[in-house]
Amino acid sequence: MSNHGRACSVTATKGKALTTVHAKGRAAIALPKSLERGADAAARALHAVLASLEDSKAEDMVTIDIAGKSALGDYMVVVSGRSSRHVLAIADHLTTDLKEDGWGNARVEGLDGGDWVLIDTGDIIIHVFRPEIREFYNIEKMWAAPDIEENTLH
Numbered sequence: 001m002s003n004h005g006r007a008c009s010v011t012a013t014k015g016k017a018l019t020t021v022h023a024k025g026r027a028a029i030a031l032p033k034s035l036e037r038g039a040d041a042a043a044r045a046l047h048a049v050l051a052s053l054e055d056s057k058a059e060d061m062v063t064i065d066i067a068g069k070s071a072l073g074d075y076m077v078v079v080s081g082r083s084s085r086h087v088l089a090i091a092d093h094l095t096t097d098l099k100e101d102g103w104g105n106a107r108v109e110g111l112d113g114g115d116w117v118l119i120d121t122g123d124i125i126i127h128v129f130r131p132e133i134r135e136f137y138n139i140e141k142m143w144a145a146p147d148i149e150e151n152t153l154h
Contacts, residue, residue, distance in 0.1 A: 042074040042075065042123035045103055045121055045123050046074075046075050046077075046123075046124055048097065048098060048103060049077055049094065049098070049121070049126060050063070050077070052093060052094045053079055053090065053126075055093065055097070056090040056093045056094065058079035058080065058081060058090050058128065059079065059080045059081070059131075060131075061078075062077070062078045062140050063075055063076070064076045064077075064078070064140065064143045066125075066143065069143075073123050073124055073125050074123045075123065075124045075125070076124070076126075076139075077124060077125070077127070078134070078139060078140055079126070079127070080128075080129050082131075083114075084113070084130060085114065087114045087115070087116075087128050087129065087130055088117065091108060091110075091111065091119060094106075094119060094126065094128075095108060095119060103121060106122075107120040108120075115129070115130050116128070116129050116137075127139060
């Protein structure tokens with residue numbers, strides 16, 4: 001899906017695409033039915049994160065389900081900003097929205113440079129990159145590696 005030349009494709013758990021819905025003047029992201037039914041705290045927080053990122057015009061959003069793969073959290077979200085300034089604005093908007101929506105204060109790293117800002121809510125880790133930095137580190141590829149079945153190891 002493209003919106004003003006920017007990619008808005010968002011991938012959710014198990015490859016199901018999330019759809020963008022605009023409501024009450026603020027972008028909202030519709031969760032897959034599986035997440036809506038079991039709307040636990042992490043899924044609700046993910047919904048708030050994705051809505052805020054969409055509001056900030058974050059680009060190339062990718063959501064990775066890391067539950068069971070890492071003790072870091074349940075979801076990782078990777079997005080790009082067009083410039084260092086945009087990266088910082090996305091991060092500021094997201095942390096403000098999370099606090100105002102009752103999700104508390106997220107831990108933030110990287111605000112001094114604006115190349116790569118990491119925001120940790122506890123359940124969700126959000127990486128906001130400048131496109132060149134994102135391409136260099138390519139963390140989506142690292143986390144998208146298939147799970148190795150234990151019975152294939154000898």
